[in-house]
Amino acid sequence: MLLLLLRSRLLELALILLICPQVFAQEYCLALRGNGELMPAHWGAMANLTEKMGLPVAQAGGSSATITMMMNEAVATNKFITGTRGQTARNRAGLLFKSFEGFVDYLGTTPEWRDFVTLYQRAQSAGGINWVNDLQKLLQQAPAADRYQLRTFLGDNLELLKSNYRTGVKLGLISERNYAPLMHSLGRLASGELSRAEEDLARAKFYADELKETIRVFGSFNASTDANLFFRPGLVNFARFAEQLGRMAQFYSARTSTAADDALWEAFFGACESTPGQLWTEIQSLNRECSKSFTRLLEAFLRSGTAANFADLKVGSVIASYPTTAVLTGPAAQQALTAIYDYDKARDPKFGFKFFLKDPDAVKFGYWGEAFALRSIEAKLPKDKDEKSRRFLALGQATWKKVLALSPAEPGLAAMQTFEAGGSESASELVSVGGWSDLHPMTVLRASGCSRIIYITRRGAESPFAKGVAKRLFSTRENDPAADELLAKLYDLGNPESSMRQSLDQADAVLCTDWNRFNVKSGVREMIRDSYRASPYFVRNRKSVESLALMPQLNPRDVTPDGKPVYEGCF
Numbered sequence: 031m032l033l034l035l036l037r038s039r040l041l042e043l044a045l046i047l048l049i050c051p052q053v054f055a056q057e058y059c060l061a062l063r064g065n066g067e068l069m070p071a072h073w074g075a076m077a078n079l080t081e082k083m084g085l086p087v088a089q090a091g092g093s094s095a096t097i098t099m100m101m102n103e104a105v106a107t108n109k110f111i112t113g114t115r116g117q118t119a120r121n122r123a124g125l126l127f128k129s130f131e132g133f134v135d136y137l138g139t140t141p142e143w144r145d146f147v148t149l150y151q152r153a154q155s156a157g158g159i160n161w162v163n164d165l166q167k168l169l170q171q172a173p174a175a176d177r178y179q180l181r182t183f184l185g186d187n188l189e190l191l192k193s194n195y196r197t198g199v200k201l202g203l204i205s206e207r208n209y210a211p212l213m214h215s216l217g218r219l220a221s222g223e224l225s226r227a228e229e230d231l232a233r234a235k236f237y238a239d240e241l242k243e244t245i246r247v248f249g250s251f252n253a254s255t256d257a258n259l260f261f262r263p264g265l266v267n268f269a270r271f272a273e274q275l276g277r278m279a280q281f282y283s284a285r286t287s288t289a290a291d292d293a294l295w296e297a298f299f300g301a302c303e304s305t306p307g308q309l310w311t312e313i314q315s316l317n318r319e320c321s322k323s324f325t326r327l328l329e330a331f332l333r334s335g336t337a338a339n340f341a342d343l344k345v346g347s348v349i350a351s352y353p354t355t356a357v358l359t360g361p362a363a364q365q366a367l368t369a370i371y372d373y374d375k376a377r378d379p380k381f382g383f384k385f386f387l388k389d390p391d392a393v394k395f396g397y398w399g400e401a402f403a404l405r406s407i408e409a410k411l412p413k414d415k416d417e418k419s420r421r422f423l424a425l426g427q428a429t430w431k432k433v434l435a436l437s438p439a440e441p442g443l444a445a446m447q448t449f450e451a452g453g454s455e456s457a458s459e460l461v462s463v464g465g466w467s468d469l470h471p472m473t474v475l476r477a478s479g480c481s482r483i484i485y486i487t488r489r490g491a492e493s494p495f496a497k498g499v500a501k502r503l504f505s506t507r508e509n510d511p512a513a514d515e516l517l518a519k520l521y522d523l524g525n526p527e528s529s530m531r532q533s534l535d536q537a538d539a540v541l542c543t544d545w546n547r548f549n550v551k552s553g554v555r556e557m558i559r560d561s562y563r564a565s566p567y568f569v570r571n572r573k574s575v576e577s578l579a580l581m582p583q584l585n586p587r588d589v590t591p592d593g594k595p596v597y598e599g600c601f
Contacts, residue, residue, distance in 0.1 A: 057482065058086055058480075059089065060079075060088070060483075060485075061091065061471050061475055061486070061537065062089060062090070063469045063488065064092050064094045064096070064438075064465055065095075066249075066440070066443075067550045068094075068545045068546070068550055070131070070550070071548075071557050071558065071560075071561045072561075073128065073130045073131065074127075074309075074558035074559065074562030074565075076127040077124040077127040077128045078561065080120055083484070085102060085111075087350065088349060088475060088478060088480055089349055090352040090354065090468075090471035091469075092353060092354040092355060092437050092465025092467060092468050092471070093437060093466055094438050095469075096430075096433050096465060097438060099351050099353060101275075101278070101279055103340075103346075103351065103430075104282040104340050105126050105127070105283075107284070107348050108284045110122065110296070121305075128308075128313070128562070131309075131558060132314070133328065136328055166238055169231060185220055207263075207267070208264060209263055211233050211237050211374065212237035215233045215234040216230075218230050236377035237263075239379065243379075244262060244264060254501075258373070258379065258381055259382060259441040259502070260441050260445065260446050260502070261381065261382055261385075261445050261446070262442075263444075263445055264439070264442065268435045268439040268447075269431070269435040272434035273431065276339040276341025276431060276434075277340075279430075280339055286334075297323050298320070298326075301317070302323070305320055309558065310558075311555055339431070340430065341429060341431040342430075343429060343430060344428070345398050345399060345427065345429065345430055345433055346399055346400055350400075352397045352398065352399045352404075352407075353437055354395060354396060354467065354468045354474075355436050355462045355463070355465045356395060356396070356503070357393070357395070357396040357423055357463070358394075360389075361388065361392060362387045362388070362389060363460055363461045365387060366461045386505055386508075389506075390503065390505075393463075393503050395421045395423060396423040396424075396460075397425060399425075399426075401426055403478060404426070405424065406477075407422075407477040408424055411473065411474070411477050412473070415527070416529050417520050419477075419529070425451040435447070436462040436464075438464070440465065440499075441464060441499055444464075446462065449462055464499075466495065466499055467500070469492070469493075469496060470534060472485060473533045482574050483536060483539075484537070484538065484539050485540045485541070486541045486543070487540060487541070487542065487543070487600060488543045488599070489542060489597055489598060489599055489600060490546060491523050492599075497517055497521055500516070500520065501513045501517055504516045534601070535570075538575055539574075540570070542566055542567065542584055542599075542600035543565040544564075566583055567584065568583065568586065584600065586601045
């Protein structure tokens with residue numbers, strides 16, 4: 031009986047190979063470098079790669095890459111893509127990645143989003159938040175002589191502050207937990223409740239200073255000079271933001287589409303058949319019916335008010351996925367929890383410079399995924415030859431909502447986050463420090479069984495931010511030389527034994543973008559255009575990808591005027 035079943039399965043596979051060889055010929059695994067607020071570059075890169083090779087069969091990455099990984103699963107779920115094959119399926123998937131730009135543009139027309147944009151513009155004026163500047167001045171004059179002035183200021187502005195605050199919370203861009211101490215203290219002072227005035231004034235002043243600093247350094251974090259990087263509340267509530275992103279993924283998955291929705295999807299793809307090779311901005315001007323049909327489709331989804339959320343699905347439900355985050359374990363986790371408590375009590379702008387872990391080996395690189403797959407990966411990793419592999423930690427299965435609340439929540443964007451991993455019997459309290467730790471996850475993918483790996487990254491060596499965070503966590507004291515040795519083992523491209531070098535050598539092909547050249551506040555469309563149309567490929571394993579049109583290709587011998595490789599970090 032077993033033999034008959036095996037013969038039947040082999041015959042089935044043979045027929046599939048004969049009917050649609052393109053699907054199997056394009057099979058690859060995706061390694062995706064996280065890039066923080068520059069994430070829209072992923073949209074162009076994925077459209078670029080998907081039109082050539084289709085969607086990946088497995089993927090890994092950390093930080094903002096986890097957001098793109100969830101969107102990859104959503105696109106791979108869409109029945110209007112899975113129901114087609116070959117170049118048609120690849121073109122449709124590429125179109126969806128390009129339409130992310132249209133999705134975000136549409137959100138910008140909604141009243142709630144306009145309110146937040148107003149708040150953001152106010153926050154950026156004169157290099158900081160005006161109302162925080164005013165608040166700081168008043169708090170510096172407190173407590174006795176100017177309490178009336180303080181109450182007057184708060185009375186005049188508190189409703190506006192609360193309104194903007196609630197809008198940001200609803201959008202997932204400000205956490206009601208993060209600056210709750212500030213808001214609670216202000217609320218009591220504004221209402222005239224002065225029984226705790228001294229405590230409230232001290233706490234409000236400290237968190238107002240921290241809020242101003244959060245806004246000042248947003249998008250330009252420096253792990254070496256930013257004392258409270260691991261402790262200072264960020265602007266983004268990643269748990270709520272994950273829900274918003276999950277709704278976006280729900281739309282693209284078409285999991286809850288009705289018959290009427292299906293007709294709109296068909297109309298959208300029908301109107302957009304001539305758009306391969308075009309960016310979304312070009313589609314909007316050259317094929318108005320395509321962009322209009324997308325708007326009709328999106329409006330219908332938003333009107334439906336569906337409660338279904340793609341982020342509630344388990345990671346890897348469609349594409350084998352291994353999102354990652356840096357993790358403090360054991361005594362290091364307890365140290366961090368104690369320090370988080372002490373930070374609030376000390377209210378010291380230099381508090382973080384006193385935080386040193388006693389055991390750098392307690393810093394692990396955690397990966398979520400199916401438990402059996404993680405056990406298999408761990409068994410195959412070269413732990414005796416690779417520092418990154420030595421720090422591997424299996425986190426077990428999780429939903430995308432949990433992953434997106436942790437991995438993108440990097441220092442500067444959020445304080446350290448507590449979480450649990452493992453099943454009910456083996457669950458342990460851990461502390462996540464964000465997904466900066468493995469921005470080149472080819473080693474994990476190779477250990478998972480991937481035979482062809484495509485890496486999406488950008489020019490340049492490891493980022494100063496990632497190395498700065500690592501050095502802070504690996505240092506047991508100030509100016510610790512052992513931390514520099516660990517950094518070299520992990521991120522030194524010139525060291526053939528470093529983790530980054532070993533990882534890069536395992537990429538069969540690399541899409542080498544230049545996203546660091548762009549400013550997310552003013553150059554998003556240009557950044558997407560660069561990653562879609564101008565970014566070259568480096569092909570290391572020509573035999574593995576010889577049948578694929580991975581063009582244009584970079585020349586690794588190209589150098590800058592000062593003699594450095596133009597495409598450093600991509601080969």
